[in-house]
Amino acid sequence: MHNCKSTKTILIELAAGDANQLSGELENCAACREEFASLRNAFRAADTAIDLAQPAEAFWRGYHARMRDRLQNSPPTSGWLPPRFSMLLWFRQVLTTSIRVPVPAALAFVVLLVFSIFFAIQTRRASGAGSILTQPPIVTKTVEVPVVRDRIVTRVVYRSIQRPSRDLSARDLARARDYRQTEPAAVTAQGLEGFKPANEAKVTIINGSYHDDK
Amino acid sequence: MTENEAQLIKRAQAPDAEAFCELAGRYERRIYSLALHYCHDPQDAEDLSQEVWLKAYQAIGTFRQESGFYTWIRRITINCFLNRQRSSFFRWRKLAAPLSGDHLDSAKPALQVPSVEASLNNRILFAKVMRALAQLTPRQRLIFLLKHHEGMTYEEIAAALGCSTGTAKKAVARALTKLREELNVELPPGECVPCAAGQY
Numbered sequence: 454m455h456n457c458k459s460t461k462t463i464l465i466e467l468a469a470g471d472a473n474q475l476s477g478e479l480e481n482c483a484a485c486r487e488e489f490a491s492l493r494n495a496f497r498a499a500d501t502a503i504d505l506a507q508p509a510e511a512f513w514r515g516y517h518a519r520m521r522d523r524l525q526n527s528p529p530t531s532g533w534l535p536p537r538f539s540m541l542l543w544f545r546q547v548l549t550t551s552i553r554v555p556v557p558a559a560l561a562f563v564v565l566l567v568f569s570i571f572f573a574i575q576t577r578r579a580s581g582a583g584s585i586l587t588q589p590p591i592v593t594k595t596v597e598v599p600v601v602r603d604r605i606v607t608r609v610v611y612r613s614i615q616r617p618s619r620d621l622s623a624r625d626l627a628r629a630r631d632y633r634q635t636e637p638a639a640v641t642a643q644g645l646e647g648f649k650p651a652n653e654a655k656v657t658i659i660n661g662s663y664h665d666d667k
Numbered sequence: 668m669t670e671n672e673a674q675l676i677k678r679a680q681a682p683d684a685e686a687f688c689e690l691a692g693r694y695e696r697r698i699y700s701l702a703l704h705y706c707h708d709p710q711d712a713e714d715l716s717q718e719v720w721l722k723a724y725q726a727i728g729t730f731r732q733e734s735g736f737y738t739w740i741r742r743i744t745i746n747c748f749l750n751r752q753r754s755s756f757f758r759w760r761k762l763a764a765p766l767s768g769d770h771l772d773s774a775k776p777a778l779q780v781p782s783v784e785a786s787l788n789n790r791i792l793f794a795k796v797m798r799a800l801a802q803l804t805p806r807q808r809l810i811f812l813l814k815h816h817e818g819m820t821y822e823e824i825a826a827a828l829g830c831s832t833g834t835a836k837k838a839v840a841r842a843l844t845k846l847r848e849e850l851n852v853e854l855p856p857g858e859c860v861p862c863a864a865g866q867y
Contacts, residue, residue, distance in 0.1 A: 465839060469815050495846040496815060502796030503816060505789060506703055507696060516699075520691060520717055524684050524724050542729070553829065 460485070468492035672736060679727050687727060691720050694737050698744055700816070705748055705809050707801060715751060719744045741817065745809070745827050752805055792850075799849035803842055810838035 468489055480486070508516075554562075672693075678686035698719055703712035723743050730739055800808050810828065813819045814835070821832040828835070 461840070462836060465843065469839075491847060492843060495843055495850060498792055498796050498850055499800075499811075499815060499846060501789065502793045503700060503704065503812075505793045506797075507700060508709070513695070516695065516713065516717075517688065517692065519713075520695075520720055521684065521688055523717055523721050524687065527721060527725060 464489050464492055468496055673732065676727070676730065676732060676736060679724075680730070682724075682727065684724070687724050690736065691723075694740055695720070697737075698740065701741075701744060701809070701812055702748070704800065704812055705805055706751075707797075707805075707808075715747060716744075718751075719747050722747060742827065745813075748805070748809060749828070795849040796846065799845040800842070802845050803838075807838040807841055810835050811842035814839050 464485065469492075672690070675686045675690050679690055695716070699712060699716045702715040702719070703709060706712055706715060719740070723740055726743070730736070800811070803811070806828070810824055813824050813827070814821070819827070821835045824830075824835040825832045
């Protein structure tokens with residue numbers, strides 16, 4: 454018998470299909486014919502059993518009703534989608550797609566990821582410690598500071614002129630003496646107490662004198 | 668694809684639930700059969716097949732009719748199966764009980780109890796085949812069904828399930844081995860002689 458892999462596959466293919474008998478070299482081989490018949494019997498038995506397992510007609514009515522109920526509760530996507538929605542659908546498909554990965558490969562990937570994160574954190578810490586030792590860079594910034602304006606204080610000072618009176622009579626002198634005695638507060642000259650001079654003094658001189666008023 | 672089917676698809680895309688139900692009615696038995704032999708439990712098979720139709724209904728707007736409707740539905744079915752397997756792996760392992768003849772006699776509403784006319788041989792055969800299939804993993808059973816019942820090529824199965832063609836071939840070979848063991852088919856002695864591949 455041709456017991457090699459390719460002959461087995463060919464025999465299975467033939468037995469699973471519609472072929473009723475072998476042809477060519479395999480037809481002349483008694484063992485091949487026997488194997489082929491055995492395979493065909495196995496397939497026929499499987500067919501019979503699969504058909505027997507089908508539910509009775511009464512089952513399908515209930516099945517249909519249950520199907521209709523389920524379909525009515527969940528509406529389908531409506532017809533063809535325009536390209537914009539197709540793109541959305543594609544993005545959704547990309548985001549929700551799942552791939553089968555062998556467990557060892559997935560574990561290796563996770564371990565690699567954890568180690569790389571760990572080493573990245575360590576490297577960052579080390580570089581952070583080094584920067585403390587070095588001088589911090591000098592940054593020049595222009596900051597606008599509000600300037601307080603100088604207060605200008607203006608005070609008018611009258612200058613009193615004491616003229617020597619050579620020809621004052623004794624009568625005038627006596628009158629002045631009496632006035633000082635009767636009105637001492639009025640005679641006291643106004644002082645500069647409480648006046649704080651600014652750094653810059655502005656003096657306004659008013660031309661003329663009280664003699665001009667006359 | 669018949670023109671009637673194309674019209675039904677257009678109506679279902681409108682959306683029209685009735686048109687979709689009519690479409691589903693054409694293929695529901697095949698999908699249910701796949702689900703039943705995949706999970707080996709009538710209740711789970713109904714849940715799974717209903718889930719397939721619900722997903723198909725929700726996505727009918729994206730069906731561009733570049734392939735046949737059944738090919739599209741079968742693709743959704745396989746994805747549903749694989750997702751279910753991933754989400755509840757341990758539950759699938761627990762459900763390895765075969766759909767035996769006793770199981771047929773039980774009060775499971777979904778399964779057709781073989782009538783009185785059904786021969787005893789059929790009952791025994793059914794029990795044996797189900798016992799053989801129960802020894803496979805759900806994935807191996809699915810590969811066997813896709814190959815034998817659906818007539819898909821190994822390349823198509825490999826692409827649909829995301830496995831190699833070698834894996835698909837091994838699954839089918841394993842299913843056949845189990846079937847022949849249960850059916851008490853004598854395996855011919857393995858005389859290995861050089862094979863003239865392709866010259867048969």
